[in-house]
Amino acid sequence: MVTAVTTTEPRKRNRRGEGGKLREEIIAAAVALLDEGGDERAVTLRSVARKAGIAAPSIYAHFADQPSIMLAVVQQEMDRLAAALREADENAGQDARQRLFAVCNAYLDVARQHPQRYRIMFGGLWTPSVNDTSITDDDLESLGAEALTLLADVLGACVDQGIAHGSDDLYGDAVALWLGLHGLAHQRAVVRKMPGPADVADRLIKALAHLKA
Amino acid sequence: MVTAVTTTEPRKRNRRGEGGKLREEIIAAAVALLDEGGDERAVTLRSVARKAGIAAPSIYAHFADQPSIMLAVVQQEMDRLAAALREADENAGQDARQRLFAVCNAYLDVARQHPQRYRIMFGGLWTPSVNDTSITDDDLESLGAEALTLLADVLGACVDQGIAHGSDDLYGDAVALWLGLHGLAHQRAVVRKMPGPADVADRLIKALAHLKA
DNA sequence: TTCGTAGACTTACGGCCGTTAGCTTACGTC
DNA sequence: GACGTAAGCTAACGGCCGTAAGTCTACGAA
16 A cells, blocks of 8 residues: 555655555556546546656556556456455355355445446446456456456355255346346445435345345 | 538528527537547537538537537437337337346437437536536436336346346336446447457346346 | 666647536517 | 528637656666
8 A cells, every 4th residue: 555645745756666666656656546426537547647646648657658657546446356355255254145245345336436437347438448458358347357256156155055946047146136236336436315224235135146035 | 319410511591480490400519529539529519510611600609608518418328228228118018028138228329329429418528617617416317217217217127027036126227227337338438459258248237137037 | 997777757739628607599579 | 582590610728647868867787
C-alpha cells in the first residue's frame, strides 16, 4: 500500500533502482480518484498525474497509454476481490452454510465498500479499448475464474452436508449464483436507493444455492 | 420512429410548428451512436449533431445540455422495455409458467438486442450529473417500478397455480428475480464471452421464482 | 571528484469538447 | 408580394485532453 497519495505537495524523487515505485503510486492515485466518487471519466491521464504529484508525461515511463492504467487498476482490484473471498472462506470454519454466506457476503461487502472500483471491474468502459492493445477475452474470463471455482466448491460442500438440493452442474450453479450477486452488487453501486426489502441478499443466496427449508 | 438518421446528407428544415420533430431526431441519433457499438463517451453533443445532420448549437433549442440528451434516451428506452414486458405477458396466455418465462426472456432479449442501450439505462454514467439538474432518486426508482410490479404479479400467479413455493413477500421476491436477470443481462452486455452453461437464464429464473421440481 | 544515467520535468502541438453570440433563410400569414 | 418569425447555421471562445520532444538533476559507481 502506498501512503503519500492525497498530498499535493512536492514529491521526493525515487532513488536509483526504485523508479518502479511510481507505478504503484500511479495506480493508487487512479484508485483514489475513483474512491472520491468520480466515475471513470475522472480518471484521466492528467488528473492521475496531478493526484500523484507528478507531471503528466512521467506516466509514460510506466504505462503505454491511459487505458493501460485502468487495466492495471482492474487487475489489482480483481486480485483483492479474490483474496477477500478466499480469506472469508478460510475464516468461516467447516460449516457449509456459514462458508456460503461468508463468501457471498464478502463479495457484496467488497462491492459496497468501493462502488466505483466495482463498476470499473465489471462493466467498465475500458474493455473495448484495452482489447485493441493487450488483453484478450480469455484473460477477462480467467480473471473471475478463481472466484467461480471457489463458489462451486462451497456449493458442493452444501450439497455434501445435505443442506442444499443437489445439481448435475455445480459450476453452472456457481455462475448463476455469481450473476445474482453481481446484479445486486452492481445495482447497489449505481443507485443510491435500492428497491425491495433489506434481506434481498439473503433471499438471493438461499434461492440460488438451492438451500433446503 | 424517425427514419432519416443515418444520412449525412443535407437536411430538410422542418416546417413551421414542426420544429419539435428535431427533438426526436436528436434522440434517435444518440441511440444510433450507441447501437453502433460505441460506449457513452461516443455520445457527445457534437457527435449527436453530426449524426443528426445538424449543427451542434441547434441542439440547445431542444435540450438544456448534454446529459439531458442521455436522460431522454434512458427514459425512452425504459418505456420501450416496460412495453416489451407487458406485451410478452399479454401474449403468453394464462399459464403462469409460460407467463413467467415469457416476461423474463423478454427482458433478457431487450438487453441482448441493444446492449449499449441497456448499459446506459442501468449503471450509466449519466446518473450523477443528471442528479444535479432535474431527476431525483425517486424518479429513478419509479422508472423500474412498473416492471417490478409486473414481475410480482406473475410470481403471484405462479404461487396461485401451485407451480411455485409461496412467499410472504412477493415484491421482495420480484426484486430478487429482477436482480438476477439484471446480473445476467448486464454481464452479457459488457463481455463478449460468458462463462457457464447455455441455460443459465433458465436456472436463474427457476431458482429465483422458487419453481417446484 | 567526476560523470553516466535513471528519474523525473517543461514546453508545446493539435484535437475535440461544451457553450455563447449573432446571423441567415424560408415558411406561412396577411 | 411583403414581412414577421420559427428553424437552424456560422464563427468563435476557453478548457481539458493525450502525447511528442527535448531538458534538467541528483544518485551512486568509478
